[in-house]
Amino acid sequence: MLTISTQSISEKLSEVLCAATGATLDPLPFVSKERAIHIAFPATKNGQIPSITLLTDSDLNDQSLTQITFSIALKSLDIFPLLLCILVFLRERKTISLELEENILSALHEALLNALIHGNLGQYSDYNNSYKMFDHFAAIGEMLLTNDVKETLKMSIEILPEQIAISITDSGKGFSEDAIVPPGESALHGRGMTIIRECADIVNISDHGSTISMIFTCGPQQAQLFSKLENSHILIVEDVAVNRAIISRILKQRGFKTISIAIDGEEAYEKTLLLKPDLVILDLMLPRMDGYEYCRRIRQNPAFEHLPIVVQTVLSQPEQRSKAFACGASDLVTKPINAYELIARIVLLLEKQSLLNDLREYQDRIQHELSSARSMQHSIMPNQQLIKDLEARYSIKTQSFFQPSSEIGGDLWGIRMISEAECAFYIVDFSGHGITAALNVFRFQAMLQGLMLDMTDPASVLEKLNKKLKEILSIGQFATMFYAVINTLDDTLHYAAAGSTNPAIIKKDKSIEWLDGKGLPLGAANGAEYKNHTTTFTEEDGLLLYSDALIETANTEGGYITTENIESCLKAASHPLAFNKIIAEFKKQNTATDDLTIIMLSR
Amino acid sequence: MEFSIQQTGSTFEVKMRGRFTFAENQKFKTILQQSLHAKPSVVIFDLTEVEFIDSAGLGMLLLVKDEMDAVGAAILLKGASGQVKKMLNVSCFEVLFGMA
Numbered sequence: 001m002l003t004i005s006t007q008s009i010s011e012k013l014s015e016v017l018c019a020a021t022g023a024t025l026d027p028l029p030f031v032s033k034e035r036a037i038h039i040a041f042p043a044t045k046n047g048q049i050p051s052i053t054l055l056t057d058s059d060l061n062d063q064s065l066t067q068i069t070f071s072i073a074l075k076s077l078d079i080f081p082l083l084l085c086i087l088v089f090l091r092e093r094k095t096i097s098l099e100l101e102e103n104i105l106s107a108l109h110e111a112l113l114n115a116l117i118h119g120n121l122g123q124y125s126d127y128n129n130s131y132k133m134f135d136h137f138a139a140i141g142e143m144l145l146t147n148d149v150k151e152t153l154k155m156s157i158e159i160l161p162e163q164i165a166i167s168i169t170d171s172g173k174g175f176s177e178d179a180i181v182p183p184g185e186s187a188l189h190g191r192g193m194t195i196i197r198e199c200a201d202i203v204n205i206s207d208h209g210s211t212i213s214m215i216f217t218c219g220p221q222q223a224q225l226f227s228k229l230e231n232s233h234i235l236i237v238e239d240v241a242v243n244r245a246i247i248s249r250i251l252k253q254r255g256f257k258t259i260s261i262a263i264d265g266e267e268a269y270e271k272t273l274l275l276k277p278d279l280v281i282l283d284l285m286l287p288r289m290d291g292y293e294y295c296r297r298i299r300q301n302p303a304f305e306h307l308p309i310v311v312q313t314v315l316s317q318p319e320q321r322s323k324a325f326a327c328g329a330s331d332l333v334t335k336p337i338n339a340y341e342l343i344a345r346i347v348l349l350l351e352k353q354s355l356l357n358d359l360r361e362y363q364d365r366i367q368h369e370l371s372s373a374r375s376m377q378h379s380i381m382p383n384q385q386l387i388k389d390l391e392a393r394y395s396i397k398t399q400s401f402f403q404p405s406s407e408i409g410g411d412l413w414g415i416r417m418i419s420e421a422e423c424a425f426y427i428v429d430f431s432g433h434g435i436t437a438a439l440n441v442f443r444f445q446a447m448l449q450g451l452m453l454d455m456t457d458p459a460s461v462l463e464k465l466n467k468k469l470k471e472i473l474s475i476g477q478f479a480t481m482f483y484a485v486i487n488t489l490d491d492t493l494h495y496a497a498a499g500s501t502n503p504a505i506i507k508k509d510k511s512i513e514w515l516d517g518k519g520l521p522l523g524a525a526n527g528a529e530y531k532n533h534t535t536t537f538t539e540e541d542g543l544l545l546y547s548d549a550l551i552e553t554a555n556t557e558g559g560y561i562t563t564e565n566i567e568s569c570l571k572a573a574s575h576p577l578a579f580n581k582i583i584a585e586f587k588k589q590n591t592a593t594d595d596l597t598i599i600m601l602s603r
Numbered sequence: 604m605e606f607s608i609q610q611t612g613s614t615f616e617v618k619m620r621g622r623f624t625f626a627e628n629q630k631f632k633t634i635l636q637q638s639l640h641a642k643p644s645v646v647i648f649d650l651t652e653v654e655f656i657d658s659a660g661l662g663m664l665l666l667v668k669d670e671m672d673a674v675g676a677a678i679l680l681k682g683a684s685g686q687v688k689k690m691l692n693v694s695c696f697e698v699l700f701g702m703a
Contacts, residue, residue, distance in 0.1 A: 080622060080655070102686040109657045113625050191694055192658040198693040 066093060069156040079112045086157060086166075093159050096218065104216055107199035108166060110192035111212045115153050115170035161255075167213040229350050233258040235277035237268040237294070238312075239286050243337075247281060250339045251346075265289025272298055272307070279308045279350060281342075282329070284320060292327045299328035306356070308349035312337065370407035377408050377438060380445050382415045390415055394423050394488050399579045399600040409595030410437025410479075411547050412444065418455050421489035425601060427500065429547045430479045431521075433595050440477065444469070458483045458496035459530040462522065466498065466530075469523030478521040482545060486537055488603070493537035496530045498522045501551065502563075505535065506542040506570045506578070514563070542575035542602045549596035550586055561585055575602035604653075606634055615643040620652040623687075625659035635667055644676050647703050651682030656690050668699065679703035 068089065083105050090096055090104070154169040197203050200214035234256055238244045244261055251259055260275055262268035266288040272280065280298075284291035291311060298304045311329040313320045321332055331345050382390075387398045394417075402411065410430035417423045428444060430437040447468055453461050461483055469479060482503055484495035493505070500517040507513065513535065520528040537543065544566070551561050569581040579600040586596065604621040615638050623631075638646055648664065650656075664680070671678045681703035683691050691697065 080624065080626070102689065105655065106657070106686060106690065109624065109655075113657060113659060116625075191661055195658055195690065195693055 066159040067157065069154070079109065079116070082112070083108055089157065090159065090164060094164070094218065096164075100216060100218060103199040104164065104166075107196045107214055107216075108168075110196045110199075111166075111168045111214065112153070114192050114196075114209075114212065115168050115172070162218050164216045164218070165213065166216075167211065169207070169211040172210055229347060229354070230255040230257060232256065232278040232350050233260065233275065234346070235260045235262060235268065235271060235275065235280045237262045237265070237280060237286065237291070238283045239263050240283075243283070247337060247342070250337070250342055253339075254343050263287075265291065265294045268294050269297055272304065273301075276303075277307070278353065279310065279346060281310050281312065281346075283312050284324065292323060295324070295327035295329055306353070308353060310342075310345055310349065367407075373408045373435075373438065374404065377404070377441065378402070380442070381413060386415060390417065390423065393417065394421075394486070395603065396423070396486065396488075397576070397600075397602040399576060399602075401579075401583050401596070401598040403597075404438075404595045405433045405549075408435065408438040409433050410441055411595040411597040412441045413545070413597055413599055414448075416455050418485065422456060422485055422487050424455050424458075424483065424485045425543075425545065425599070426481060426483045427545045427547065427597060427599060428479050428481045429500070429595070429597070431477050436477075437595070440473070440479070443472065444479065447472075456485055456494075457532070458485060458494060459532045462496050462498050462519070462530040463528070466520070466522045466524075466528050467526075470526055473523040478524040480517075480521050480548075482515075482517060484543070486543075486601070486603075491536055491538040493535050493543070494532060495535075496532050498528075498530060501546055501548050503546075504544045504566065504570065505537065506544065506575065508538070508540040510571045512567050512570060537603065539603050542570075542578075542600060544570065544579075544582075545597075545599040545601075546582075547595060547597045549594040550582070550598060552594065553586070553596075575600055604630060606630070608634070608637060610641065610643075613642075613644040614647065615641065615645065616647045616649060618649040618652070622655040623650075623653050623660035623663075624655065624657045628659065628663070631663045635670065638667070639670060639674075642674070642676075645679065646671060646676060647679045647681060649682050650680060650687050651684070653683070653687050654685070656687045658694075661690060661694055661696070664696075665699070677701060 086108065087101060087105065091101075096104075153171075156165075156167045158165045193205075196212065196214065199216075201217045202215040204213040205211070206213070234251060236244055236247050236251075236259060238247065238261075244263075248259055248261070260271060260277060262271045264287040268280070268282070268286070269289065271277075282291045282294065286294070289297075295309060295311075298307065298309070308330045309328065310331045310333055311324045312335050313324060313332050314335050324332060330349060333342050333345060381400070381402060382398070387400075390396055390398060398415070400413065402413075404411070410433050412428040412430075414426050414428075415423065416426075428441070430440045430444070444465075447465070451464055451468065453464055455461065462481060465481070473479075478499075480499040480501075482495065482497045482500035484493055484503075486493055495503075495515065496519065497515075497517040498519040499521040500519075502517045503515045505513040505515065515535070516533065519530050522528075551563075551566075553560070565585060566582060569585060570578045572578065573581060579598070582598060586598075604619060604623055604627045606617055606619045609616045609618070617634055617638065646667065648667075668678050679701040680691070680696070
């Protein structure tokens with residue numbers, strides 16, 4: 001990355017040109033003619049300088065100045081400072097990408113080198129055609145450092161809407177096309193033209209090589225951003241005709257195309273509603289309705305809450321400033337208007353507005369993507385068809401409730417039909433929530449499909465999953481899991497747990513059996529072992545599975561759902577109604593900060 | 604431009620910093636002489652910290668290559684990025700040099 005000091009351009013130009021030419025003139029001769037600056041330098045120490053006008057900083061900083069031409073007698077081998085100086089000039093006027101900056105620097109460097117070598121060689125008969133010898137670079141270098149250098153370069157830089165055109169003419173004899181070396185060839189000279197042609201979009205060589213014109217096109221993205229700003233609609237509110245004309249001219253010079261005028265507060269208010277400008281430049285002292293009142297009224301309308309309003313104030317009245325901000329002004333400029341300051345503030349506000357719009361679009365897109373992800377996540381959970389099949393095959397009714405804390409979450413549950421009499425249920429809760437947890441859920445689901453597992457042996461299922469998850473999860477990520485096999489033939493429930501919540505079995509007689517969810521979470525430790533448990537699970541029994549959000553979300557009084565709460569829900573009604581009661585109980589809680597899954601299986 | 608040379612056995616690593624342009628002609632000749640004097644079998648130019656190179660810089664690298672080829676030594680370039688990488692690509696230097 002190249003860094004450039006924040007020195008003013010004219011200062012920098014003076015410094016660089018003095019160093020490059022050995023000139024000691026103070027002040028430096030800058031000549032202004034219409035919109036172009038001609039910087040004339042004496043080619044020799046005693047050269048005559050025509051009548052000159054010294055350019056001030058504000059002239060050089062004038063954004064409307066988009067073309068400079070100058071003559072310069074380079075006296076140093078290090079032309080880089082001059083390049084940086086040109087880059088500052090370009091940057092001040094145009095948004096240029098880093099890549100384009102590199103291309104301009106590379107091509108310009110080569111073109112200047114070319115002018116130095118051929119231009120200077122042309123002055124000395126001894127060196128004619130000697131550019132074929134690389135070693136002569138050194139000789140030229142030494143020559144440049146003496147005071148005998150006669151060569152003058154003419155350089156012109158022009159900034160067009162989507163292009164930058166740079167042309168350099170030296171006073172030498174040029175070169176012939178056969179001196180140019182194709183890429184990949186090991187010659188010690190003639191590489192510069194290849195670089196220029198590669199870096200500039202259009203290259204034109206004339207006068208036998210003593211003039212090189214280069215055109216760089218600004219990428220579509222930059223042109224877009226630039227034209228986006230220039231297409232902004234600006235409303236000028238000002239009752240004095242002269243001031244309106246001045247502001248309008250400044251804006252037009254900078255390239256703003258759509259400008260509207262209002263001459264009093266009432267008109268400004270009406271035009272704002274009607275035209276919906278992108279920015280308003282507002283005078284405070286206005287007939288009919290003053291600027292403060294305009295600001296207050298417009299800010300009351302939600303559609304114009306973020307409309308940039310630049311207020312013009314008079315320095316002698318500082319109280320105007322705070323009052324203007326209090327009424328809703330976005331920024332201030334002081335009268336008399338400084339063109340550079342006005343443009344800088346306007347561009348900043350418009351850019352901010354454009355970025356905010358981009359941000360809103362981005363948020364909308366993410367929102368949209370998250371809801372797609374959410375429906376994807378729902379699709380990997382058991383669907384109604386599977387639940388119906390299960391009921392038909394095993395006479396087991398399934399109720400489920402799933403609510404991610406954000407759009408998507410880290411909970412998963414599933415069903416596996418193993419044999420005529422056996423089916424498996426599992427509930428998984430990944431650490432964390434949101435996108436990371438959800439991605440892990442998808443990985444887990446894929447893994448579960450891919451692994452060869454003995455689905456009838458809960459402990460071995462957990463052990464294999466643990467081994468695999470330990471390999472893929474980052475440190476700190478883990479999952480809790482409860483895995484159970486229901487056998488409808490011998491009325492048993494065979495299960496193993498990895499740090500899950502304690503599921504509950506509701507017996508026919510409404511007694512509750514709490515199952516043991518203890519065990520190392522999956523993916524936390526290598527070689528974790530899990531224990532198989534067996535209990536009875538007969539007809540009309542129910543099994544309640546839930547993720548920890550059910551018992552870990554506080555209600556408004558800071559209380560939690562306890563096992564007693566759950567028990568009383570389960571005892572009070574049939575399984576399906578008890579399930580609804582528990583969900584109702586949970587919904588009394590504050591907004592859950594974790595994902596919640598509740599499953600009820602009833603035989 | 605600044606440079607430092609590190610010698611490991613018969614391998615020379617020349618680490619360069621800053622801009623490598625026409626203006627560095629004299630300085631570079633010094634590097635060349637120092638490198639050749641020690642009769643290395645491999646010379647590596649580390650361009651990681653070179654921020655800008657021009658056609659003369661490329662030409663100077665070729666000059667070293669010619670000298671190294673003449674004594675049967677290998678020359679490698681490494682670490683080029685940004686503008687420098689682009690210039691090496693534009694001139695098809697990967698055909699002429701080994702890339703470390």
